[in-house]
Amino acid sequence: MAKFFGNLHLVLVTGLVFAIAVAVHFGAAVTIDNVAVFSWLHVFFGILWIGLLYYLNFVQVPTMPAIPAEQKGAITGHIAPKVFFFFRYAALLTVITGLVLATVKGYGHQALTFQGEGQVALIGLGMWLALIMAFNVWFIIWPAQKKILGIVEASAEEKAAAAPRALAASRTNLLLSLPMLYAMVNANLG
Incomplete structure (x- = not known):
């Protein structure tokens, strides 16, 4: 069991297979063009x-000043680069799956141009x-973090x-996440 749970990719694949089994059991058509699949991926x-955004803002950033200098390398050299990899690609894939959903469901243009009323304007x-x-x-956080973490060459002044x-x-993203989540959860565009 320890070997299984020690393998992140195996756990993710198993979770995906389990999710597909649940969908099939409850009668969902599991196809690549199925809106439910994109909805599920969008939420995932x-x-x-947003989980990583909250981790960074509530845990990592406030804790860093209390970490002794000789231990900070563990965070900046190993943990933070991995966090920022998943953080930026989760952002990208959330946006892509959301735009696909809005397009497939037929309200994408109206929402983005605020031409719809009520729920369409809220999702927009x-x-x-x-x-x-x-x-x-x-374009702001990742380029700055590459300097801070030493992924790209930067002087002490540039890092500062x-x-x-x-x-x-x-x-700003933390602030915007709250109204964004309200809008996404309450638009209910089916």
Whole structure:
């Protein structure tokens, strides 16, 4: 059992197979063009993205000042690069699956241009907030973190300048995540 649970990829594949079995058992057609599959993937990637956003803002960033200097390398050299890999790709895949869903369901253009009423406008707001957040991840947070973590060459001054920029973008995403989640959960566009 320890070998099984020690293998992340095996656990993920097993979870995927189990999810498909649940869907088949309850009568869902499991096809690649099935909207339910994209909805499920959208929620999965969204949970991963926002979960890591909250981990960074509630756990890692506030804890870093208390970590002794000789131990910080474990975080910056091993944990943070992995966190930021999953963080940025979860953001990308959340946006892609969300746009696919909105397009397949027929409200994508209306939502993005705020031409719909009620629930369509609400999902449109959620979509724009998520797009802003994904932009922050890829074009502000990640470039700054590459300097901070030493993934790219940067002077001490560049690293020092990158830290508040990354923090401001991350906290902006934290702020935007709350209305974004409200919009996404309450739009109920079926």
